[in-house]
Structures are given as C-alpha cells and as structure tokens.
Amino acid sequence: MTQHRGILNTHLAAGLKRYEAEHEWLTTIRLPPYAPDLNPVEAIWSLVRRAMANSAFDTLDDLDRKLRRELRRIQLRPHLIDGCLTATDLAINPPTPP
Secondary structure: OOOOOOOOHHHHOHHHHHHHHHOOOOOOOOOOOOOHHHOHHHHHHHHHHHHHOOOOOOOHHHHHHHHHHHHHHHHOOHHHHHHHHHOOOOOOOOOOOO
C-alpha cells in the first residue's frame, strides 16, 4: 500500500476549492493527515478511556452501557468539551457567516 505524505488529495479537490472561493466567510485550515493533538475527539476519547480504566465487563451490553454513560457525562459538562477544544489551540468560536 502506498503511503501519502502531506495534505490529502480530497482536500485539494476542484469542487472544494470552488466552494471555498464562492464563500468568503469560510476559513479553511489545512491540517496534516495525522494530527491527534489537533483533533478534539482524541481528547474526548482520552477522558472516556480514563473513566473506563481498570473496568471489567461481563457482556458487550455492560461495555456499551458504561461507554454511553461516560459520553453522556461529558456531554452534560460543557467545560470538559471546551477544554478538549482549547487543548488543540484551534479557534473555538469560528467567524459567523454574513
């Protein structure tokens, strides 16, 4: 399998470039193909893994319940999500379209 370096080709597609050009308010930031430190989802999963550490599950349903409970706990605590976004150093409040 061939490994690609740099920006993924899908980000350079003509349709995307055209869409960007037609919408001045849109800010596009090109990220490296693998950048977990820039992906707030990675921080969310880290919180979930930490909460589930040292747990044993008898069934897949038990695992599913615990996973859903932890995701819901995070969802109900916006400061946790804000922290995951802040850790990326990316803008939390993108510009509002006109």
